[in-house]
Amino acid sequence: MSALDVARKDFLDARRSKIVWLAVTIYAGFVGFFMFIQRSQVRFHDTAREGVVSVLAGVATIGSLLIPVVALVVAYLAIAGERETGSIAFLLGLPNTRRDVVVGKFVSRSAVMVLGVIFASLVVAASLLALYPVFPVGTYLVAMGVMALYAVIYVAIAIGISASVASKARAAAAGFGVYVTLNVFTLFVSAGYLVRRLHVDVFGFAEAPMLYRFVSQLLPSEALFQITRTIDVDIAAGSLPPADAPFYVQPEFAPVVLCAWIVAPLAVGYMRFKSADLS
Amino acid sequence: MVPIEVSGLRKAYPGGVLAVDDLSFSVDEGEIFGFLGPNGAGKSTTINILLGYVSPTAGSATVLGQDVSGEFAPTRERIGVLPDGYSLYDRLTAREHLEWVIRTKDAADDPDAILERVGIVDAADRRAGGFSKGMCQRLAFGMALVGDPDLLVLDEPSSGLDPTGVQELRATIQDLAADGTTVFFSSHVLSEVEAVCDRVAIMSGGRLVALDDIETLRDDLEQSSRIRLALESVPESITAELSQLPVVEAVVLEGAELRVDCHDAAAKVDVVRHVDERATVADIVSEPASMEELFNQYTGDVPVGGGSGGGGGGSGGSDESGRCGSSDATDDDGTADGRQSSTEVSV
Numbered sequence: 001m002s003a004l005d006v007a008r009k010d011f012l013d014a015r016r017s018k019i020v021w022l023a024v025t026i027y028a029g030f031v032g033f034f035m036f037i038q039r040s041q042v043r044f045h046d047t048a049r050e051g052v053v054s055v056l057a058g059v060a061t062i063g064s065l066l067i068p069v070v071a072l073v074v075a076y077l078a079i080a081g082e083r084e085t086g087s088i089a090f091l092l093g094l095p096n097t098r099r100d101v102v103v104g105k106f107v108s109r110s111a112v113m114v115l116g117v118i119f120a121s122l123v124v125a126a127s128l129l130a131l132y133p134v135f136p137v138g139t140y141l142v143a144m145g146v147m148a149l150y151a152v153i154y155v156a157i158a159i160g161i162s163a164s165v166a167s168k169a170r171a172a173a174a175g176f177g178v179y180v181t182l183n184v185f186t187l188f189v190s191a192g193y194l195v196r197r198l199h200v201d202v203f204g205f206a207e208a209p210m211l212y213r214f215v216s217q218l219l220p221s222e223a224l225f226q227i228t229r230t231i232d233v234d235i236a237a238g239s240l241p242p243a244d245a246p247f248y249v250q251p252e253f254a255p256v257v258l259c260a261w262i263v264a265p266l267a268v269g270y271m272r273f274k275s276a277d278l279s
Numbered sequence: 280m281v282p283i284e285v286s287g288l289r290k291a292y293p294g295g296v297l298a299v300d301d302l303s304f305s306v307d308e309g310e311i312f313g314f315l316g317p318n319g320a321g322k323s324t325t326i327n328i329l330l331g332y333v334s335p336t337a338g339s340a341t342v343l344g345q346d347v348s349g350e351f352a353p354t355r356e357r358i359g360v361l362p363d364g365y366s367l368y369d370r371l372t373a374r375e376h377l378e379w380v381i382r383t384k385d386a387a388d389d390p391d392a393i394l395e396r397v398g399i400v401d402a403a404d405r406r407a408g409g410f411s412k413g414m415c416q417r418l419a420f421g422m423a424l425v426g427d428p429d430l431l432v433l434d435e436p437s438s439g440l441d442p443t444g445v446q447e448l449r450a451t452i453q454d455l456a457a458d459g460t461t462v463f464f465s466s467h468v469l470s471e472v473e474a475v476c477d478r479v480a481i482m483s484g485g486r487l488v489a490l491d492d493i494e495t496l497r498d499d500l501e502q503s504s505r506i507r508l509a510l511e512s513v514p515e516s517i518t519a520e521l522s523q524l525p526v527v528e529a530v531v532l533e534g535a536e537l538r539v540d541c542h543d544a545a546a547k548v549d550v551v552r553h554v555d556e557r558a559t560v561a562d563i564v565s566e567p568a569s570m571e572e573l574f575n576q577y578t579g580d581v582p583v584g585g586g587s588g589g590g591g592g593g594s595g596g597s598d599e600s601g602r603c604g605s606s607d608a609t610d611d612d613g614t615a616d617g618r619q620s621s622t623e624v625s626v
Contacts, residue, residue, distance in 0.1 A: 008382075009368075085366040087365060089332065090360075090367075092330070092331070094383045097352040277333040277334065
């Protein structure tokens with residue numbers, strides 16, 4: 001299992017990196033701060049439970065913006081950095097295949113991120129116990145589990161980028177571009193809206209709301225919200241698709257989308273890394 | 280099994296750079312094979328192909344019986360690699376580096392024994408980020424020794440080592456070869472290849488320009504020799520006339536001194552006789568050409584000025600920079616971007 005050897009060594013290396021822990025700590029700090037200031041919001045809800053659930057959904061919203069940054073920082077140099085400095089010659093001078101390298105790096109950096117999310121989750125749990133009237137265990141576990149999955153997605157994207165390019169600068173540029181496209185740009189314009197303009201105005205087709213909805217929900221952050229909406233009845237009102245809508249716009253489909261976001265970047269990165277000349 | 284067999288190898292990079300052109304050679308089991316050439320001759324590209332880092336444009340390379348374009352990774356269990364222009368993992372200690380290699384190779388070595396062998400056992404628990412170039416090179420060599428490989432590929436192994444380090448390296452290489460390990464040893468410094476290698480291949484401009492055992496190259500050398508004649512007056516067209524002689528390889532006129540390279544020692548007499556008929560010879564100095572000049576002759580790098588004896592190649596490992604490590608896989612403290620990765624430096 002060479003991929004595990006790669007992962008084990010890389011995890012040792014990454015966990016000694018200050019920037020990795022700085023990023024993880026900043027995220028946990030933000031979450032803790034949010035939990036602290038939101039405790040006064042609970043009383044505006046019908047029941048305490050609804051209020052707490054709503055705060056947990058807010059934690060997920062913060063995560064949807066912060067986790068990508070943390071994950072990209074933690075993983076964007078995993079392979080491109082080794083190519084630029086030349087330590088890849090050791091990695092691939094050993095009986096490791098390039099697939100072992102991609103998989104191993106993905107596993108170790110995911111482990112770092114999942115540990116980071118667990119750390120943040122402990123902060124949330126501690127805040128719930130100390131500052132909030134109820135602890136909705138089920139909702140808490142779903143929200144934190146989804147956060148971990150979301151973190152792993154961005155590790156996969158970062159590893160895919162890192163495997164595709166030969167230098168640190170390009171990895172950084174591509175990572176920034178991906179973040180802006182997937183997480184900043186979509187705050188202002190949804191993907192579905194763009195497709196609708198194209199579909200109706202340019203090609204002159206009839207309106208297809210389910211298509212637009214589907215496209216919008218293909219983004220990792222939207223797929224994440226699909227799941228958090230199912231736990232938070234308040235904010236879900238009106239934003240969930242009708243029960244007779246196609247399966248691919250239902251919240252149950254979101255995990256499929258999220259998993260595709262793990263597989264696709266890794267596959268693209270691996271294909272490019274496999275045929276790359278490393279010199 | 281032939282440890283290394285290369286046939287018709289060719290590598291063209293985008294932009295029309297032909298790094299390796301129609302290269303063929305094979306390395307015999309148990310020999311120390313020297314791979315020589317100036318920087319930019321295509322040595323590193325060839326080694327990168329042999330290790331599977333770079334795929335060839337045409338031709339084939341087989342290492343330990345396995346085509347490098349196929350499922351090559353398992354074969355690397357029997358190969359020890361000391362790359363050139365590498366960096367270590369700054370945040371891992373010397374022992375952790377070795378433990379990782381031992382685990383990945385499924386070897387049973389003791390990390391401390393290897394550190395002892397390469398002379399850095401005192402630094403076992405220090406992180407490689409603080410190592411000097413020489414210590415990095417020793418650790419990298421130690422990593423190559425893990426698992427008692429059948430084939431050692433050493434790319435510029437003495438770079439960064441002090442003279443003692445170079446001697447220890449040579450001794451270790453000779454010990455290993457005596458035990459049956461095949462050693463592929465690349466260098467741009469002729470003297471160090473000369474000291475350990477059984478056979479030598481010389482590359483220049485992407486092509487193989489010589490491939491022979493070191494003894495034959497030495498014989499060539501003895502036969503090729505140089506004579507220096509101090510003249511009282513220099514007749515016109517003497518250099519042109521001398522170049523016409525079939526035994527003469529090269530003629531250089533510097534002031535009143537004529538330097539003539541001959542194919543063999545006996546030809547010197549012909550040269551003296553020829554010159555004596557046309558000018559008054561004040562002094563005659565006869566000297567064997569150095570190995571460096573032979574090398575330069577093969578690589579088409581004719582020494583200019585500089586005079587007699589060893590050319591500019593220098594000997595032993597020249598140091599390149601103080602450090603070898605560089606923050607790699609995670610951008611620590613933001614310093615990594617500004618730092619240059621250590622790649623080949625030209626001489």
